[in-house]
Amino acid sequence: MDTQRNTSLYKRRKAYHYFAMTLAFVATGMGLIALAWILGTLFWKGFSGLSWEVFSQMTPPPGSSGGLLNAIYGSFIQTIIATLIGTPIGIAAGTYMAEYGRNTKLTTTVRFINDILLSAPSIVVGLFVYEIMVSPMGHFSAWAGCVALSILMLPVVVRTTEDMLLLVPDSLREAASALGAPRYLVIRRICYGAAKAGLVTGVLLSIARISGETAPLLFTSLNNQFWSTNMNAPMSNLPVVIFQFALSPYPDWQRLAWAGALIITLTVLTLNIVARTLISTRKQQN
Amino acid sequence: MNLAQNTATAYTADHKVLARNSLKDSVARYLTQSAAILVLLMLSGVMLALVKGSAPALKQFGFGFITTEKWNPVTEIFGAMAPIYGTLVTSLIAMLIGVPVGIGIAVFITELCPRWLKQPISTAIELLAGIPSIIYGIWGLFVLAPLLQAHIQPLLISMFEGVPYLEGLFSGPPYGIGVLTAGLILSIMVLPFITSITRDVFETVPPMLKESAYGLGCTTWEVVRRIVLPYTRTGVIGGIMLGLGRALGETMAVTFVIGNAHKIGHSLLAPGTTISASIANEFTEADGTLYTSSLIALGLILFVITFIVLAAARLMLLRLQQKAGK
Numbered sequence: 001m002d003t004q005r006n007t008s009l010y011k012r013r014k015a016y017h018y019f020a021m022t023l024a025f026v027a028t029g030m031g032l033i034a035l036a037w038i039l040g041t042l043f044w045k046g047f048s049g050l051s052w053e054v055f056s057q058m059t060p061p062p063g064s065s066g067g068l069l070n071a072i073y074g075s076f077i078q079t080i081i082a083t084l085i086g087t088p089i090g091i092a093a094g095t096y097m098a099e100y101g102r103n104t105k106l107t108t109t110v111r112f113i114n115d116i117l118l119s120a121p122s123i124v125v126g127l128f129v130y131e132i133m134v135s136p137m138g139h140f141s142a143w144a145g146c147v148a149l150s151i152l153m154l155p156v157v158v159r160t161t162e163d164m165l166l167l168v169p170d171s172l173r174e175a176a177s178a179l180g181a182p183r184y185l186v187i188r189r190i191c192y193g194a195a196k197a198g199l200v201t202g203v204l205l206s207i208a209r210i211s212g213e214t215a216p217l218l219f220t221s222l223n224n225q226f227w228s229t230n231m232n233a234p235m236s237n238l239p240v241v242i243f244q245f246a247l248s249p250y251p252d253w254q255r256l257a258w259a260g261a262l263i264i265t266l267t268v269l270t271l272n273i274v275a276r277t278l279i280s281t282r283k284q285q286n
Numbered sequence: 287m288n289l290a291q292n293t294a295t296a297y298t299a300d301h302k303v304l305a306r307n308s309l310k311d312s313v314a315r316y317l318t319q320s321a322a323i324l325v326l327l328m329l330s331g332v333m334l335a336l337v338k339g340s341a342p343a344l345k346q347f348g349f350g351f352i353t354t355e356k357w358n359p360v361t362e363i364f365g366a367m368a369p370i371y372g373t374l375v376t377s378l379i380a381m382l383i384g385v386p387v388g389i390g391i392a393v394f395i396t397e398l399c400p401r402w403l404k405q406p407i408s409t410a411i412e413l414l415a416g417i418p419s420i421i422y423g424i425w426g427l428f429v430l431a432p433l434l435q436a437h438i439q440p441l442l443i444s445m446f447e448g449v450p451y452l453e454g455l456f457s458g459p460p461y462g463i464g465v466l467t468a469g470l471i472l473s474i475m476v477l478p479f480i481t482s483i484t485r486d487v488f489e490t491v492p493p494m495l496k497e498s499a500y501g502l503g504c505t506t507w508e509v510v511r512r513i514v515l516p517y518t519r520t521g522v523i524g525g526i527m528l529g530l531g532r533a534l535g536e537t538m539a540v541t542f543v544i545g546n547a548h549k550i551g552h553s554l555l556a557p558g559t560t561i562s563a564s565i566a567n568e569f570t571e572a573d574g575t576l577y578t579s580s581l582i583a584l585g586l587i588l589f590v591i592t593f594i595v596l597a598a599a600r601l602m603l604l605r606l607q608q609k610a611g612k
Contacts, residue, residue, distance in 0.1 A: 017505035027390025096318035121535025131335035182307040212418020215537035
């Protein structure tokens with residue numbers, strides 16, 4: 001009697017176990033299927049839309065063929081300028097948090113706020129830049145787009161810089177200080193040197209983050225159907241072009257949108273993978 | 287004489303070097319410190335700019351802005367209720383699907399999967415976070431929405447027909463795009479955030495605790511349910527809140543599939559709008575101070591909501607870290 005009850009209890013526990021583990025297995029399957037499905041569709045539709053014209057011609061008016069040259073150029077130039085603005089500030093802030101101001105109240109506060117900014121909605125950043133730049137200047141401009149992107153990349157750089165500098169052993173710093181090196185030299189020669197791969201990773205990750213951003217560009221750099229290198233005027237960029245073309249009823253435009261989506265995704269994923277390899281080779285060295 | 291002179295010059299030179307070094311050092315200190323302060327100023331700057339930009343709308347409508355459903359650019363009456371409702375409902379759907387699946391994946395990675403598979407699966411799930419949101423948007427519009435329209439939604443409608451309460455949620459024509467589709471896409475997008483944090487906190491559980499439970503004869507499920515989850519509760523909730531913060535603020539993916547209709551539909555299949563989608567869709571076309579300002583006020587509401595959610599998430603994760611540090 002007792003054994004029987006025990007067996008049935010045992011069976012029930014086993015059944016629960018198998019049920020739960022099957023669910024976990026199914027969940028993983030769903031996640032992987034979603035990834036494969038999205039990337040599969042993207043590659044299939046993207047590659048069929050990809051051609052030489054995509055890289056050599058301007059965005060077309062509806063109904064005619066063309067390419068994405070001005071959008072690619074615009075995205076490229078805005079990402080570079082945003083990186084040039086965001087990286088030094090981010091690395092400086094991260095340096096303060098890990099070196100000069102370690103464990104101070106300011107550092108703790110900045111870390112907390114930075115972590116929030118890290119996942120703050122990007123469209124709000126767009127509104128912010130609209131309020132401080134577009135609205136006073138009276139027109140949309142590529143500069144505003146650059147500033148919006150640099151604000152978005154800043155938290156990523158700050159975060160990784162601090163993390164990576166904190167990984168540098170204090171004995172290295174102390175050794176350099178004992179030789180008489182002033183603090184700034186210790187940081188520049190020793191800490192930056194030791195954390196180089198990590199810092200580069202942070203910058204690459206932040207570039208990956210901003211190169212796919214659409215929302216903050218919608219009302220900062222807007223869009224431009226033509227070739228433009230004027231930073232004071234609206235400038236075309238891939239994400240906004242994809243947004244506009246994908247929602248249009250024209251098959252030509254939709255094909256270009258898929259091609260553009262493929263270009264962006266390949267860029268972002270490549271950056272991610274390079275950044276990851278940098279970190280993992282570093283781990284192996286240690 | 288010569289020797290003394292040499293020493294003297296060397297001494298002053300040393301002094302000069304020292305003075306120069308300490309100057310450089312304080313410059314470096316203040317430069318980096320001001321960069322750190324800039325991050326703080328950024329947050330207050332965003333807040334101030336949004337408050338200033340939304341002032342005309344808030345002055346005009348007052349508190350009623352939040353409780354009004356009407357959104358009419360022609361008569362210039364704006365209310366934020368429909369976008370707020372859409373934001374909350376899509377995020378709720380995303381969480382209802384994303385949380386169990388995300389935790390399930392974390393359980394699979396930490397407890398079930400063979401060692402050599404751990405890294406590839408983690409990387410694959412994290413790749414989901416790397417895909418730009420606009421890609422989710424066009425995938426949702428061209429692949430998911432037609433599929434839902436043709437197969438899933440008619441099935442849901444017929445399945446829930448006659449079921450009290452639920453019938454209303456799944457009624458009306460299957461458009462394909464709508465609140466449900468947006469929620470589904472968001473659930474895929476929050477997966478990587480929930481999974482990676484849950485997996486990380488699962489791995490902080492001391493092996494000794496788990497081993498002793500296994501030693502008492504617990505099944506893997508019982509270990510997860512009774513040992514791992516209670517031990518990591520704060521961290522898991524923190525991860526979920528982080529995912530929620532993402533879902534609330536997500537713009538492009540939602541804009542593609544939500545349908546941008548400023549009304550509160552009873553059915554999940556009906557098109558709706560979210561705060562971010564309204565801003566993305568209408569901001570550049572908004573003419574008149576009141577229209578623009580109402581959209582900025584929407585942005586302010588979104589920012590406040592996500593700020594609270596994200597701050598709560600970070601505080602929880604921080605507390606867990608402190609506990610682990612002890």
